[in-house]
Amino acid sequence: MKILAVANNTFKEAIRDRILYLLLFFAAVCIGFSRVLALLTVGDEVKIIKDVGLASISLFGALMAILIGTGLVYKEIDKKTIYTLISKPIHRYQFLLGKFLGLVFTLFIMLLLMSIIFLALLFLHTYTIEWAMLVAIFFIFLELCLITAVAIFFSCFSSPILSSIFSIAFYLIGHLSWGFETLLQKMKPGVGKTLGQILYTVLPDLENFNFKTEIVHHLPIPTKFFVYSSFYGIFYTLFVLILSMLVFRKRDFI
Amino acid sequence: MAIALEVKDLHKSFKTGFIPKRKKILEGIFLKVEEGEIFGYLGPNGAGKTTTIKCILGLIFPDKGEIEILGHDYLSLQAKQRIGFLPENPYFYDYLTASEFLRFYAQLFGLDKKEIDKKITGLLSLVRLEDSSDIQLRKFSRGMLQRIGFAQALINDPSLVLLDEPLGGLDPLGRKEIRDIIVRLRDNGKTVFLSSHILQDIEMICDRVAIIVQGQVINQGKLQDLISEKILFTEIILSGIEKKDLEGLGECLAADGGRILLKVFDEKKVNGVLEIIQEHKGKIHSLIPRTETLEDLFVGMVTKQ
Ligand SMILES: Nc1ncnc2c1ncn2[C@@H]1O[C@H](COP(=O)(O)OP(=O)(O)OP(=O)(O)O)[C@@H](O)[C@H]1O
Ligand SMILES: [Mg+2]
Numbered sequence: 316m317k318i319l320a321v322a323n324n325t326f327k328e329a330i331r332d333r334i335l336y337l338l339l340f341f342a343a344v345c346i347g348f349s350r351v352l353a354l355l356t357v358g359d360e361v362k363i364i365k366d367v368g369l370a371s372i373s374l375f376g377a378l379m380a381i382l383i384g385t386g387l388v389y390k391e392i393d394k395k396t397i398y399t400l401i402s403k404p405i406h407r408y409q410f411l412l413g414k415f416l417g418l419v420f421t422l423f424i425m426l427l428l429m430s431i432i433f434l435a436l437l438f439l440h441t442y443t444i445e446w447a448m449l450v451a452i453f454f455i456f457l458e459l460c461l462i463t464a465v466a467i468f469f470s471c472f473s474s475p476i477l478s479s480i481f482s483i484a485f486y487l488i489g490h491l492s493w494g495f496e497t498l499l500q501k502m503k504p505g506v507g508k509t510l511g512q513i514l515y516t517v518l519p520d521l522e523n524f525n526f527k528t529e530i531v532h533h534l535p536i537p538t539k540f541f542v543y544s545s546f547y548g549i550f551y552t553l554f555v556l557i558l559s560m561l562v563f564r565k566r567d568f569i
Numbered sequence: 570m571a572i573a574l575e576v577k578d579l580h581k582s583f584k585t586g587f588i589p590k591r592k593k594i595l596e597g598i599f600l601k602v603e604e605g606e607i608f609g610y611l612g613p614n615g616a617g618k619t620t621t622i623k624c625i626l627g628l629i630f631p632d633k634g635e636i637e638i639l640g641h642d643y644l645s646l647q648a649k650q651r652i653g654f655l656p657e658n659p660y661f662y663d664y665l666t667a668s669e670f671l672r673f674y675a676q677l678f679g680l681d682k683k684e685i686d687k688k689i690t691g692l693l694s695l696v697r698l699e700d701s702s703d704i705q706l707r708k709f710s711r712g713m714l715q716r717i718g719f720a721q722a723l724i725n726d727p728s729l730v731l732l733d734e735p736l737g738g739l740d741p742l743g744r745k746e747i748r749d750i751i752v753r754l755r756d757n758g759k760t761v762f763l764s765s766h767i768l769q770d771i772e773m774i775c776d777r778v779a780i781i782v783q784g785q786v787i788n789q790g791k792l793q794d795l796i797s798e799k800i801l802f803t804e805i806i807l808s809g810i811e812k813k814d815l816e817g818l819g820e821c822l823a824a825d826g827g828r829i830l831l832k833v834f835d836e837k838k839v840n841g842v843l844e845i846i847q848e849h850k851g852k853i854h855s856l857i858p859r860t861e862t863l864e865d866l867f868v869g870m871v872t873k874q
Contacts, residue, residue: 316676316679317676320676321677394660395656396661398623398656399655399659399674400674400677401628402627402628403677403678404646404678406646567628567629568623569623
């Protein structure tokens with residue numbers, strides 16, 4: 316109940332933030348642009364629209380999560396609104412959880428809007444509603460939950476600009492680390508490889524949430540990948556949230 | 570009398586500077602606030618009033634010390650359920666309207682919807698913001714923010730209200746209104762803990778005060794006990810008399826426009842002065858016996874430190 320009150324307030328804050336609409340606008344432009352791109356390139360038009368559309372949704376969703384998420388907690392401390400909030404009967408972890416859920420709900424609404432635009436555009440080409448796209452979008456949503464948790468984690472102890480840089484770094488590393496894995500496979504066994512493997516386990520692998528290619532090209536996806544990716548997302552998010560709570564638990568609000 | 574708030578040996582330091590250095594802010598604060606009183610926490614700028622209040626509320630963690638609120642541990646939700654807090658220079662969620670804001674905070678106390686609606690209407694009219702309930706807080710003036718801050722502090726009908734500079738940023742009329750509300754709170758059986766450096770306000774409404782200087786409480790007690798009723802001197806403004814006739818009776822200060830300001834330190838000499846004035850057919854414009862004020866006490870203590 317208290318968590319929901321904070322979440323509701325966070326949702327109100329995010330939804331009244333202009334930056335959200337700016338990003339939504341650009342996302343719409345990019346999704347629309349995929350059509351122009353399809354006309355200019357040789358190849359399967361529909362596939363290009365799907366590729367570019369899903370990539371836009373994923374990228375702008377991540378930007379929304381980072382740009383809003385990094386400000387959420389910091390602003391409360393900076394503007395001292397947290398003084399009165401924390402003196403109400405609410406635990407600090409409830410506050411953080413509320414912030415997280417509020418932003419996740421906002422992102423859900425944004426994904427919904429972007430999906431509608433995307434599916435509508437596809438409908439103009441194929442005259443069918445491609446529900447399969449929603450599977451890819453569901454995993455984008457899981458990824459956004461994790462990115463939100465990460466953005467909130469950084470904003471518990473650093474300014475929005477620094478937190479944004481950290482979060483964007485997390486996002487990039489997360490999407491490039493699979494390359495690291497292929498590199499590891501080519502290495503000879505030894506200390507270097509072991510260290511590399513440890514590093515790889517610690518590093519986020521956001522490609523786990525990327526089912527875009529499979530969905531677009533109608534490739535079969537084994538169920539175990541779905542299950543693995545879902546659990547990966549949920550546990551990684553919980554882990555980062557718990558870390559944030561630990562950081563937040565004993566910090567002074569000055 | 571039960572104790573509403575007790576602070577024992579509170580210490581707090583901050584790390585400051587590029588190469589962190591510990592700066593001691595509170596060096597052993599002791600406070601005892603009884604239920605049903607208005608307690609003034611008085612000190613010059615930077616003495617540590619706000620820091621103390623932040624410790625009490627669990628916003629910052631003390632290095633050492635014990636705090637008990639209404640018989641509960643100060644960090645417990647039971648304690649927080651029964652306190653209200655108004656920060657200094659309050660600033661709130663500027664994207665919310667006044668009633669949305671109060672509703673949000675009311676929800677944190679688990680009140681049901683009907684109760685909340687009633688509370689909001691009552692509080693908005695108490696702080697005279699009933700016409701602004703649908704205005705976003707970003708459009709509020711400084712005084713309106715102070716008022717809505719007051720309203721949120723009372724949303725849970727708290728037993729103990731902590732107010733940090735509650736009269737700051739208000740015009741004389743606004744101050745009087747807030748003062749009246751504070752007194753009414755006490756009359757309704759609530760305990761009020763307020764910090765201020767505006768002495769007249771404290772003097773007017775506080776039952777007891779504590780004076781904090783450089784992180785230590787140097788005096789605490791009933792106002793009457795702290796300030797002696799003794800007359801320090803009597804100020805007489807008179808005219809129609811030569812300055813030399815008053816020699817030896819007191820200190821002649823200004824003497825312009827034929828008026829003389831005489832400061833008589835010895836109470837017994839006041840009658841002598843009056844006799845001389847009558848003899849010389851002079852005129853008395855005013856006669857004011859000055860007792861010790863909180864300000865005298867305050868200035869005396871602060872400079873002594
Ligand atoms: N975060 C901080 N880091 C370092 N020093 C601090 C910090 N916060 C407060 N101080 C110092 O602690 C001292 C006490 O500050 P505090 O705000 O408690 O004073 P105050 O009694 O409330 O003063 P005022 O009447 O001006 O509100 C000041 O010297 C201030 O510089
Ligand atoms: Mg202060």
